Amino acid sequence: MQEHVQLDQKEINKDLLDTIFHTPMWWYLAVTFFGVVFLIGASAFGYLLNQGLGVTGLNRPVFWGAYVVNFVFWIGISHAGIMISAILRLTQAEWRRPITRAAEVLTVFALTAALMAAPLVHTGRPWRAFLPTPWILPYDFARGIWPNIRSPFVWDPMAISTYLVASSLFIFIALLPDLAIIRDRSTGLRRVIYSFLCLGWRGTPRQWKLQIVAGILLSALVLPVFVSVHSIVSWDFAVQIGTEGWHSTIFAPYFIIGAIHSGVAAVATLMAVMVWVWKLHKYITPDHFDAIGRLLIVVGLTWFFFFFLEWVFALYTLEDPEIAMRKLQVFQWPWSGMFAVFLITSFIIPVTAWLFRAVRRSLLWMFITTILVNVGMWLERFLIIVPGLMRRTHLVFDWGSYQPSIIELLMVIATFAWLCLGMLVFSKIFPLVPLFDIKEAMINREKIKIGRKEIPASIRE
Amino acid sequence: MFTKRKSIIGLYTDENSVADAMDGLKSKGFGENEYEVLTGVPYPEGTFGEAEPHLHLHKFPLIGAVFGFCLGLVFTIGTQIAFPVVTGGKPILAIPAMAIIMYELTLLGAILFTVGGIIFESRLPKLFMGAYDPRITEGFIGVVVNTTEDNLDNAQDVFKSSGAEDIKFP
Numbered sequence: 001m002q003e004h005v006q007l008d009q010k011e012i013n014k015d016l017l018d019t020i021f022h023t024p025m026w027w028y029l030a031v032t033f034f035g036v037v038f039l040i041g042a043s044a045f046g047y048l049l050n051q052g053l054g055v056t057g058l059n060r061p062v063f064w065g066a067y068v069v070n071f072v073f074w075i076g077i078s079h080a081g082i083m084i085s086a087i088l089r090l091t092q093a094e095w096r097r098p099i100t101r102a103a104e105v106l107t108v109f110a111l112t113a114a115l116m117a118a119p120l121v122h123t124g125r126p127w128r129a130f131l132p133t134p135w136i137l138p139y140d141f142a143r144g145i146w147p148n149i150r151s152p153f154v155w156d157p158m159a160i161s162t163y164l165v166a167s168s169l170f171i172f173i174a175l176l177p178d179l180a181i182i183r184d185r186s187t188g189l190r191r192v193i194y195s196f197l198c199l200g201w202r203g204t205p206r207q208w209k210l211q212i213v214a215g216i217l218l219s220a221l222v223l224p225v226f227v228s229v230h231s232i233v234s235w236d237f238a239v240q241i242g243t244e245g246w247h248s249t250i251f252a253p254y255f256i257i258g259a260i261h262s263g264v265a266a267v268a269t270l271m272a273v274m275v276w277v278w279k280l281h282k283y284i285t286p287d288h289f290d291a292i293g294r295l296l297i298v299v300g301l302t303w304f305f306f307f308f309l310e311w312v313f314a315l316y317t318l319e320d321p322e323i324a325m326r327k328l329q330v331f332q333w334p335w336s337g338m339f340a341v342f343l344i345t346s347f348i349i350p351v352t353a354w355l356f357r358a359v360r361r362s363l364l365w366m367f368i369t370t371i372l373v374n375v376g377m378w379l380e381r382f383l384i385i386v387p388g389l390m391r392r393t394h395l396v397f398d399w400g401s402y403q404p405s406i407i408e409l410l411m412v413i414a415t416f417a418w419l420c421l422g423m424l425v426f427s428k429i430f431p432l433v434p435l436f437d438i439k440e441a442m443i444n445r446e447k448i449k450i451g452r453k454e455i456p457a458s459i460r461e
Numbered sequence: 462m463f464t465k466r467k468s469i470i471g472l473y474t475d476e477n478s479v480a481d482a483m484d485g486l487k488s489k490g491f492g493e494n495e496y497e498v499l500t501g502v503p504y505p506e507g508t509f510g511e512a513e514p515h516l517h518l519h520k521f522p523l524i525g526a527v528f529g530f531c532l533g534l535v536f537t538i539g540t541q542i543a544f545p546v547v548t549g550g551k552p553i554l555a556i557p558a559m560a561i562i563m564y565e566l567t568l569l570g571a572i573l574f575t576v577g578g579i580i581f582e583s584r585l586p587k588l589f590m591g592a593y594d595p596r597i598t599e600g601f602i603g604v605v606v607n608t609t610e611d612n613l614d615n616a617q618d619v620f621k622s623s624g625a626e627d628i629k630f631p
Contacts, residue, residue: 200587
């Protein structure tokens with residue numbers, strides 16, 4: 001049975017705005033820690049710019065390594081917000097309410113982490129990415145090289161920037177009523193800033209109606225962008241006909257469902273962190289973990305089905321280069337070890353565990369299992385990219401392997417620190433849980449009596 | 462002749478009292494554009510017997526999508542004509558490559574116009590807040606009347622008779 005916690009609006013304001021008006025010591029410590037880790041990564045990036053790509057483990061024939069793996073990983077995580085927020089909003093799932101904002105913010109910071117992870121590095125001279133060149137920004141015409149405008153690498157920045165703009169605006173529109181609440185509780189300069197940010201929100205029936213319609217309309221508009229982003233990322237690989245394991249028609253849906261798997265798992269991880277760190281146990285209850293756990297079972301099984309199909313299609317043709325690549329992934333150390341860890345952590349342990357109600361309702365177990373999913377999903381991207389490029393087949397020009405250098409690893413770690421830093425700073429300025437959404441749930445909630453049982457119910461127009 | 466208008470706000474905690482106040486204002490002859498309800502929570506439409514707002518939001522994404530599509534068309538054609546590199550014997554204007562950029566720009570246009578539409582239709586940004594009380598975001602429901610100076614007493618009477626917790630002349 002679902003828990004029924006009735007809170008008044010004053011209490012909700014106090015609980016959910018506490019981190020904005022009072023800063024605990026742990027917040028400063030955490031921001032300092034992640035800030036330092038991020039700066040170390042940024043220094044590694046500076047060293048890379050100064051010394052060139054020779055300081056990485058990238059070399060012929062493996063020119064894509066940890067940076068691109070990390071890029072695909074963060075794009076996957078960025079699907080969390082829209083999956084949770086848009087789909088659950090459109091289907092009017094009540095349990096979405098306390099987690100939509102955090103999931104959307106996770107999307108935005110994951111996207112910026114993705115942009116940092118690879119495109120910035122792989123432009124070669126990233127400062128030129130910001131110089132105005134005709135038509136497409138990242139292209140460098142300095143040596144008179146004519147770029148291929150029809151390259152998939154033009155699709156990437158277009159799709160990701162659209163997704164980033166859409167997600168940021170989605171968050172901003174949903175923030176307006178909450179910014180007004182902060183404005184009403186602030187004084188001095190803080191009041192001026194929040195008055196400006198909330199655009200003079202008053203809470204008229206017209207504004208509320210638009211707020212509700214906006215949530216649904218923007219969800220419907222962002223969903224096709226969400227689908228396109230990971231499809232396009234998959235086409236970075238799939239449109240190359242010369243790399244075994246990449247040229248697959250199933251790559252777009254396989255990447256999308258993989259992104260949803262890792263993204264929803266990341267939201268569940270974040271939910272556990274929110275309960276522990278921001279003490280939101282009144283708002284995010286075991287019911288919410290139970291619901292997201294059930295969703296994760298469906299997503300995990302669907303992902304496994306696509307993974308299975310991808311292997312079936314690859315092996316069915318019995319083409320030597322393809323078979324050689326698959327053998328490399330499964331039977332040759334260290335890829336074989338990674339493959340085992342990937343399969344066990346991304347599917348076997350978590351999905352089996354989520355079948356048990358006690359696991360789904362346990363914060364600790366959900367935290368552990370969802371972290372495992374993302375360890376596995378990072379390795380999955382690694383196993384697609386690196387063995388695919390190694391080309392251990394007959395009559396190839398070059399055989400080679402890849403091992404990430406310390407510079408690459410520091411930069412990968414820095415993207416994780418960036419996400420944590422971003423979430424912490426956001427939580428200091430804006431509420432991580434949408435107050436008006438929670439309040440709406442409270443006024444539309446009632447206990448109804450059926451026979452001798454009292455059941456919590458939500459009333460909807 | 463120009464008549465000076467003033468505001469009065471009544472604060473309530475009970476939804477039924479707000480509905481009574483709205484009925485009272487109607488019966489006293491106040492026009493629909495003279496009063497409004499302010500809440501900190503989205504109540505179901507018509508909870509207080511207020512007039513249903515007419516929205517034109519559906520037009521914004523459509524206009525934005527058309528705008529984005531045209532921009533995408535110009536952008537992709539312009540780019541490919543500006544750098545006419547033949548790759549793999551394929552045409553300069555390659556539709557599959559163009560379609561993806563156009564798709565993204567169509568959606569971007571629709572989203573940007575929708576967000577603009579939401580802000581515009583919400584009558585935001587509002588530089589001067591008018592009659593307002595911070596307690597509204599704490600659970601109180603405000604009924605604001607903006608009327609001629611000589612009509613303010615009538616509004617105050619309605620607020621008193623409907624059980625307003627507080628009445629303010631901002």
